[in-house]
Amino acid sequence: MAEHPAFNYWRALAQLILFRDVVIPNLDIKLELAIVRCKWATAWTGLVAALAIVLRHPNVVTSSLAASGVHVRLHRFETSVLTVALTVLGLCVTYGFLRLYTLVHHVMVTNIFKCRGQRLRLLNFYGSILPLSVPLAIAYDIWPYLHWLSAALTAMVILYIVWLHSRTYNVIFHKRGAGGLWLFMGGTLVTWFVLCIGALGIAVTFAVLSFFMLVLLRLFTHH
Numbered sequence: 001m002a003e004h005p006a007f008n009y010w011r012a013l014a015q016l017i018l019f020r021d022v023v024i025p026n027l028d029i030k031l032e033l034a035i036v037r038c039k040w041a042t043a044w045t046g047l048v049a050a051l052a053i054v055l056r057h058p059n060v061v062t063s064s065l066a067a068s069g070v071h072v073r074l075h076r077f078e079t080s081v082l083t084v085a086l087t088v089l090g091l092c093v094t095y096g097f098l099r100l101y102t103l104v105h106h107v108m109v110t111n112i113f114k115c116r117g118q119r120l121r122l123l124n125f126y127g128s129i130l131p132l133s134v135p136l137a138i139a140y141d142i143w144p145y146l147h148w149l150s151a152a153l154t155a156m157v158i159l160y161i162v163w164l165h166s167r168t169y170n171v172i173f174h175k176r177g178a179g180g181l182w183l184f185m186g187g188t189l190v191t192w193f194v195l196c197i198g199a200l201g202i203a204v205t206f207a208v209l210s211f212f213m214l215v216l217l218r219l220f221t222h223h
Contacts, residue, residue, distance in 0.1 A: 005036045009044045013131035016160075023128045023168050027121040034124050041130040042098055046091040052137035054083065056144070098126060104194055109173065109187040117173035125168050132157055 015022040029037065106119040135157050143150040162181070169180030 005033070005040050006044075008037055009041050009131050012128055013134055016129070016131060017135075023125060023164055024171055026128050027124050027168070027171065029124050031120055034120060034127065038098065038123055038127040039095060041127045042095040043091055045130045045133045046087065046094050048134055048137045050083075050087045050090070052140050056141050099123075101191065101195070102126060105187055105191040108190045108194060109183060112190055113173075113183055113186060115173045115175070115183065121172045125172065129161060129164055132161055 012022050102119060102123050106117070106122055109115065110117060135153055139150040139153040139157070142153075162184075165184040166178070166181035169175060169184050170177075171180075173180070173183055175183055
């Protein structure tokens with residue numbers, strides 16, 4: 001019987017921890033299954049991140065509301081419902097951002113660095129390395145108690161992720177040696193630059209529209 005895609009996340013995590021090759025064999029998974037795997041991987045990653053934040057900061061929801069100027073007293077049930085709602089919203093936003101990042105990153109790498117590679121392979125790659133968010137979440141939670149262990153675990157996971165990028169980019173974009181590493185570093189910088197410029201443009205547009213709306217409302221109020 002075939003394994004449900006929901007369990008692929010934890011199976012991939014176990015294989016990654018044991019340094020088994022779970023990334024490259026999954027690069028050519030078909031689009032339909034790749035989307036399902038990516039959704040489950042994003043969901044598990046978001047849940048792990050939310051759990052790590054709640055464990056370290058139990059009052060994160062009420063503290064965030066107070067910091068934003070909203071002073072309300074929520075009961076435990078209301079706080080739980082709001083936390084779940086924010087987590088679900090965060091999962092949807094995270095999945096959408098992952099698909100957007102995959103698209104923009106692929107376009108930037110293939111056009112600016114003049115190489116060829118399949119976007120589906122890139123999506124499968126991200127779906128395979130997302131389980132490494134679990135040890136990062138553990139490192140985040142143990143930081144107040146074991147600084148050295150948290151820092152060492154974070155450094156090892158980041159180096160592992162960089163090595164996986166370097167090795168897999170050689171396969172996806174047909175590079176050799178350190179070509180995958182340089183392509184990953186350069187492509188990541190360009191992609192984040194483009195995304196930040198786009199976000200800034202959206203923020204400026206929203207601010208200008210909001211200003212004109214306030215001006216119109218003020219005119220109608222005076223009349």
